[in-house]
Amino acid sequence: MKPFRCLICGETYMGEGPADRCPFCGVQGKNLVAAPEWINYGSIKMSDESYSDCEKALSLELNNQAFYKCAASSAETQISEAIFKRLSKQEGEHAELIAEMMGVEEPAMPQVECTKSDEENFMEAHRRESGAIKFYLEIASRAPEERVKQVFRALAEVESEHLKVSNIFR
Numbered sequence: 001m002k003p004f005r006c007l008i009c010g011e012t013y014m015g016e017g018p019a020d021r022c023p024f025c026g027v028q029g030k031n032l033v034a035a036p037e038w039i040n041y042g043s044i045k046m047s048d049e050s051y052s053d054c055e056k057a058l059s060l061e062l063n064n065q066a067f068y069k070c071a072a073s074s075a076e077t078q079i080s081e082a083i084f085k086r087l088s089k090q091e092g093e094h095a096e097l098i099a100e101m102m103g104v105e106e107p108a109m110p111q112v113e114c115t116k117s118d119e120e121n122f123m124e125a126h127r128r129e130s131g132a133i134k135f136y137l138e139i140a141s142r143a144p145e146e147r148v149k150q151v152f153r154a155l156a157e158v159e160s161e162h163l164k165v166s167n168i169f170r
């Protein structure tokens with residue numbers, strides 16, 4: 001087994017080869033490298049507009065993390081529970097990553113309501129993910145910083161996959 005590391009969230013994992021998705025933040029396998037090739041971007045200097053975009057994205061991720069946690073705890077089947085549980089963890093990774101990029105402490109997760117119906121929660125997930133994708137593509141296109149572009153493009157790809165999963169009832 002060899003150590004690999006994600007260029008987006010920075011998490012490490014051990015395996016025989018690069019995975020098809022980051023097991024933590026969910027980004028595509030092209031973002032996974034052998035540990036010695038990893039680049040530590042840490043917190044970065046950014047424009048006021050990018051900083052304000054990151055603040056909004058951080059709150060969006062924490063809100064979605066909390067929503068999916070609620071949806072997992074009231075899931076009607078083991079499949080929906082597994083999906084919502086993973087989505088909650090991934091949004092939590094995204095929040096952690098954005099806070100780190102901004103150089104701030106990650107705020108506490110808010111209280112977010114969900115319903116007892118998987119169908120309604122997947123519809124709400126669809127609404128949330130559509131909004132996130134649109135917003136992240138806007139951030140990526142206007143940000144002057146390469147790292148901000150890289151991160152939000154990668155996150156928009158993950159949220160697009162969440163959107164596909166949320167179409168389960170459509």
Ligand SMILES: [Fe+2]
Nearest residue numbers: 006009022025
């Ligand atoms: Fe990752």
Ligand SMILES: [Fe+2]
Nearest residue numbers: 061090091094
């Ligand atoms: Fe996310």
